[in-house]
Each structure stands twice: as C-alpha cells, then as structure tokens.
Amino acid sequence: MSEESPNTRISPQTQPSLREQIADAVRTVRETTPLAQSFTNFVTINLVANAQLAAGGAAAMSFLPDDIIDTATISGADYINVGTLLPFYKDALPQVARAFHNTGHPWVLDPVAAGIGETRTAILQSFKRYPPTVIRGNASEIIALDAMWGLNEESATATASKPAGVESVDDVESAIAPAQRLAWFMARHGANGTAAVAVSGATDMVTDGEHVYRLAGGSAMMTKITGAGCSLGGVTAVYLAVAQPLIAAIAATSLYNTAGEIAEKRSNGPGSFQVALLDALWNVTAEEVADRAIDMR
Ligand SMILES: Nc1ncnc2c1ncn2[C@@H]1O[C@H](COP(=O)(O)OP(=O)(O)O)[C@@H](O)[C@H]1O
Numbered sequence: 001m002s003e004e005s006p007n008t009r010i011s012p013q014t015q016p017s018l019r020e021q022i023a024d025a026v027r028t029v030r031e032t033t034p035l036a037q038s039f040t041n042f043v044t045i046n047l048v049a050n051a052q053l054a055a056g057g058a059a060a061m062s063f064l065p066d067d068i069i070d071t072a073t074i075s076g077a078d079y080i081n082v083g084t085l086l087p088f089y090k091d092a093l094p095q096v097a098r099a100f101h102n103t104g105h106p107w108v109l110d111p112v113a114a115g116i117g118e119t120r121t122a123i124l125q126s127f128k129r130y131p132p133t134v135i136r137g138n139a140s141e142i143i144a145l146d147a148m149w150g151l152n153e154e155s156a157t158a159t160a161s162k163p164a165g166v167e168s169v170d171d172v173e174s175a176i177a178p179a180q181r182l183a184w185f186m187a188r189h190g191a192n193g194t195a196a197v198a199v200s201g202a203t204d205m206v207t208d209g210e211h212v213y214r215l216a217g218g219s220a221m222m223t224k225i226t227g228a229g230c231s232l233g234g235v236t237a238v239y240l241a242v243a244q245p246l247i248a249a250i251a252a253t254s255l256y257n258t259a260g261e262i263a264e265k266r267s268n269g270p271g272s273f274q275v276a277l278l279d280a281l282w283n284v285t286a287e288e289v290a291d292r293a294i295d296m297r
C-alpha cells in the first residue's frame with residue numbers, strides 16, 4: 001500500500017454525507033430486505049446466498065435467461081459471476097446483459113479468473129457492449145478485464161499478467177489505473193450514467209473513475225475459505241438494490257472488512273471462520289460499518 005497522508009483520511013466530521021450514505025445503505029437493506037438475483041458459480045453459490053441473507057437481503061439463483069429477465073422486474077439488482085462456465089453461458093450471459101442494459105437494470109459483475117480460457121474471454125468481452133453497473137474483483141481480474149476491453153489508450157497492446165486461477169497474483173495498487181478506466185467506461189457507456197469498481201485484497205480499493213477510496217481491514221483468513229470474494233460480490237448487489245454504485249461498493253466492502261475482523265477473533269480455522277463471518281455479517285451495526293477509516297484521494 002502507498003504511504004498514507006493523514007489529511008486524506010476522511011473523518012466523520014469532514015465527510016458526513018459519505019458516512020451517512022454508508023450507514024443508510026446498511027439500515028435500508030436490513031429494513032427492506034431487497035432481492036438481488038444471482039447467476040453465479042457452482043462452488044460458492046451457497047455461501048453467496050447465505051451472505052446475502054446475513055447482510056439483510058434476499059437471494060434467488062438462476063441460470064435460465066428468460067427466468068432471470070422476468071425475475072429482474074422484482075430484483076433490485078443482479079449479480080453475474082463467471083467462476084464456473086457451461087457451454088450455453090456463451091449465449092445466455094450476453095443475452096441477460098443486453099436485457100439489463102435495455103431496461104437500465106443495475107448489476108454487479110465478478111469477473112472470476114478473467115484472462116483464462118476462450119469462452120470466459122468471449123463472455124467478458126461481450127459485456128463491454130452492455131456494461132455492468134459495478135465490477136468487483138481481485139487485482140488480477142481487474143487488470144485482465146481492462147486489457148481485454150482495450151481501455152488503455154497509451155498501450156494499445158496492453159497485456160495482462162495471467163491470473164493464478166481464481167486467486168490474484170497482483171497487488172491492489174497495480175489495479176488502480178485499470179479500475180479507474182473501467183469505471184469511467186462503465187459510467188459513460190452503461191445504462192445508469194454512474195458506476196464503480198471495487199478491487200479486493202489486503203487493503204481494498206473502490207473507485208467511481210474519479211476518486212479512489214482505500215479501505216483497510218478484513219482478515220487474511222478470508223483467502224482460506226472459498227467464496228469470500230464471490231459472496232462480497234453478491235452482497236454488493238444487495239446494496240446496489242438500495243444505493244448508488246459507489247456507495248453500494250464502499251458499504252459492502254466496509255461490511256466485509258468489519259465482519260472479517262470480528263470473525264477472525266471468534267474462530268479457530270477456516271470452518272469456524274466461515275460460520276463466524278456469516279454471524280458477523282448479521283450482527284455488525286450500521287455505525288460499525290460506516291465509522292471505519294476511509295482514505296480518499
Ligand atoms: N490479506 C488480506 N487481509 C485482509 N483481508 C483480505 C486479505 N485478502 C483478502 N481480503 C478480503 O477478503 C475478501 C475477498 O477478497 P479476495 O480474496 O481478494 O477476493 P477473491 O476471493 O475474489 O480473490 C475481501 O473482503 C478482502 O478485503
């Protein structure tokens with residue numbers, strides 16, 4: 001992480017609106033139980049649904065385009081995760097993204113393992129035409145997606161480092177410029193005129209394309225269970241059902257950082273950590289989530 005300058009830290013006094021919006025998002029989710037539908041991978045689908053419920057939202061998983069497009073009318077936002085693929089996804093996912101684009105339906109993309117495989121690349125490239133509202137991924141995935149969408153005009157031949165499967169091999173700082181380019185592109189070409197990209201890691205980063213917010217915390221144990229990142233994406237979609245993309249991404253990231261710290265103290269290995277993480281998502285207060293240090297530049 002880069003050196004921190006104390007005057008760039010946001011205190012509750014200097015930025016009441018950001019903190020109020022974060023706390024508001026947490027409370028609104030718990031009061032209104034918004035549905036966020038998911039088209040997600042088979043490995044972590046159960047944790048995604050349980051985390052969405054623990055955060056205060058509602059879950060519905062589907063893989064059939066007409067089912068998803070119909071359900072989107074009652075779903076506040078959707079979540080698409082490309083972790084595990086089947087052949088029909090190559091047609092189904094662009095069809096779903098196009099329908100969301102045409103109706104202005106907000107959605108979160110988790111570009112799991114971006115850069116690996118022709119099918120995944122074709123699917124992720126198709127989303128450039130029908131961009132998501134929020135992208136949440138680890139650093140390698142964000143770097144790969146930026147290269148795939150050809151957004152770096154200074155380097156037309158940009159090549160991304162190959163991700164090590166679903167894990168990141170890059171640090172969050174190296175994904176900042178790619179994340180900003182993606183957020184700018186999504187805000188300009190997406191259906192909603194506003195967008196955010198969240199990059200996860202030891203210190204997470206969220207950007208709307210202009211400002212960069214660094215959010216420290218969480219637990220290294222989150223990398224020792226499968227689905228911490230996927231479920232964060234699903235919970236981001238729950239927040240996107242009630243909040244603007246930047247607030248949704250910051251609130252979900254802060255919720256995970258808070259819950260991860262609590263879960264680490266209350267667990268004794270990966271099994272109990274996953275259970276403790278769900279309990280903490282349920283029990284943390286809106287103030288605990290909103291009062292965390294945020295470094296904005
Ligand atoms: N070293 C770490 N220390 C603290 N929290 C971490 C660490 N690595 C990842 N996290 C947290 O774990 C969650 C998932 O992030 P990450 O592991 O980067 O996603 P993915 O599983 O998609 O690779 C995020 O909430 C992130 O903040």
Ligand SMILES: Cc1ncsc1CCOP(=O)(O)O
Nearest residue numbers: 041043083166227228229230
């Ligand atoms: C292991 C695995 N394989 C395909 S998807 C997946 C889950 C990835 O989950 P996360 O990115 O949240 O660690």
Ligand SMILES: [Mg+2]
Nearest residue numbers: 112166229230
């Ligand atoms: Mg992931």
